[in-house]
Amino acid sequence: MSYLVNWRNRHSNKAGVLTTALHHIEEGSEIGIRGPLGNGYPIDLFEGKNLLVIGGGFAFTTLRSLVAYYLHPENRAKVKRITVIYGAMMPVLLLYKDELLEWERRNDLKLVMMVDWGDKDWKGKVGLVPNVLEEIAPSSEDTYAVLCGPPIMIKFTFPKLMALRFPNERIFTSLERRMKCGIGKCGRCNIGHLYVCKDGPVFSYAQLERLPKDY
Ligand code: FES
Numbered sequence: 001m002s003y004l005v006n007w008r009n010r011h012s013n014k015a016g017v018l019t020t021a022l023h024h025i026e027e028g029s030e031i032g033i034r035g036p037l038g039n040g041y042p043i044d045l046f047e048g049k050n051l052l053v054i055g056g057g058f059a060f061t062t063l064r065s066l067v068a069y070y071l072h073p074e075n076r077a078k079v080k081r082i083t084v085i086y087g088a089m090m091p092v093l094l095l096y097k098d099e100l101l102e103w104e105r106r107n108d109l110k111l112v113m114m115v116d117w118g119d120k121d122w123k124g125k126v127g128l129v130p131n132v133l134e135e136i137a138p139s140s141e142d143t144y145a146v147l148c149g150p151p152i153m154i155k156f157t158f159p160k161l162m163a164l165r166f167p168n169e170r171i172f173t174s175l176e177r178r179m180k181c182g183i184g185k186c187g188r189c190n191i192g193h194l195y196v197c198k199d200g201p202v203f204s205y206a207q208l209e210r211l212p213k214d215y
Helices: 002-008 016-024 057-071 097-105 129-136 151-163 205-209
Strands: 050-056 082-088 109-115 143-148 171-174 202-204
Touching: 050 057, 050 129, 057 082, 057 097, 057 143, 082 129, 097 109, 109 129, 129 151, 143 151, 151 171, 171 205, 202 205
Parallel strands: 050 082, 050 143, 082 109, 143 171
Antiparallel strands: 171 202
């Protein structure tokens, strides 16, 4: 994984309007934070189970928090096996490279990384998340799957999880990309009768199946 070592000091995780603005504020500046709003991943359900975490692109930020929570010494015993599948378009776009390095060294977590386009230094897999999921075929027994990523990844990953016999109730995804105001005022995030910002952003596939397929 020398590739990640090479990249980590050359590239920050600055992407998008918000993080760019954060990079420009000075030490000591005052910032305001609203929240917490909406729900989170159902960690009560995950207790004592295996966890399969599937992320694509910058959506990995929410999943990184979940994995970091379970890797904390006080929480590690709360779930059994942890498998993380993480894909990005290209190696430079992988987030949290320092943490990925640490996770790779752990023997209580399986990390599988992939990119759409590798380069001469890339040692991980090359391919799309749904295809790699199918290839490594993690067991669905006693396992919850949590995924977050671009809509196209979500769309093609659901059927792969079905094929691996994950029940709809054991698949969770986060849809915060639909949110705008984030406080239930703009009406831009609804899926059917639900507001992603207030009723979500985390939904089970069992819930989503009962809603219009416009997520
Ligand atoms: S994001 Fe504005 S109402 Fe939900």
